[in-house]
Amino acid sequence: MSEHEDQYWEKIDDFLDGQLPQEERLAFEAQLEQEERVRKDLALQQQLRQGIAFGSQGPLRARLDRIQAEYQADKQDEGGKVVPMGQGLMNRWLMAAGLLIGALTILFLIQQPASNADLFASNYEPYELKTTMRGPDEEDLSSLAIEAYEAGNYETAVPRLEAALAAAPEQAALQLALAISQWENGAIAAAQETLTPLLEHPLLQDQANWYAALFDLANDDTAAARAHLEVVVSSGGVLGGKAEALLDEM
């Protein structure tokens, strides 16, 4: 076949695709009416085009088979019918779910007992030494230690308290102040060790057990804290009410 023949079949294709300019289209339509050969060629070209499209489905069908298998597998995993949800509706549901979860979380937090760390923070304050303990000589070891302790200068207070206690070990209040100073300086084990001899002291037993309980709470040792607080409650002293309230909170 010649190049001229190819152009003829191109024209038929263009006609079928609606690509012929109007003038050419009208001329071709006139030719179709007049010539049976052209009508037959047009029909043949349509059949070939359709056959090519039909024969081209193989790769597409294979892809669709795979997609369909994936879809069916997903559907089975979900255990039910897939129901499309509009983006707007999904947004509203998710927002509502978020607000509900937030509200429930707040309610949950309100209902929760305070943590041991919270209980420690709300009950702890350094032991207040009585000023009457201050000696006549402002320069003696005890007075210097008390001065540093009352000023909250615990780093200075610790060596001064240790020196004062070395000189006069019977000063239980200073030993309590030393335990608290050590605690404030982060020497937790040392603070607890300093406090231990005071737990059965006739005068400072309640205070010692109170601080021991607070230190235990800070260490998240609820059972030990409870034991110390029960000692304070049973002694019936001035700290009994606070200890009882703290036990209730726990």
Next chain:
Amino acid sequence: MIFSIFTAVYFSPNWLPFFPLSNYKVLSVVNDKAILAHLQSERPGQQDRGFKSLYEQYYGMIEQLVLRNSGDIEDAADVFQDGLVALFHKVRQVDFKLTASIKTLLYAICRNVWLMKLRKRKRESPITEVHEETVGLDAEALQLLETNDRNQLVAEGLAQLGEDCRQVLQLYYFEKCRMKQIADQMGYSGEQVAKNKKSRCMRKLREWVLSQPQASEMLQY
């Protein structure tokens, strides 16, 4: 309240791609414009995204149509796939314009496909609709699916051609690519080269088909 806002924001869809909830599949409606763009894309991966969206959104509807009209699950799967092939072919036509929703168009195609199958089984009866809207269809998209002897013969001829020829004809007549796209995809130097190649390949196919003994009767040529 701050926590409420935080949780609401956390669970909002914008975050989901970054923090997907386990065992939760977000199934959102992909709009017609996006589906059309996917199906009309030259990239098979994009086309497959369009097909997946169509499965997720409309397979259930077509399944109901077939099940309520004397078909079974396997029929539904076949009809839906035939419908997708016809829809794919239709939306890739050069002059295609979407005048109804994809849902309505796909429903009309699948409905016709199922009617054709019922007719062949001689079980045609008034159809119970599952989608109210309808749309007129041109026959071309549906003719594509007919497995008649004539189509088989041409398909056989197509398979006889060389790989290049087969690809060019498929790109032009099935995927409705323009000559520029064919030239790009096949690595030809220009549109005219692609056009000449297509003419030569079509001539070979025509000659092969017409040389077959049964051609004259089948093609009435």
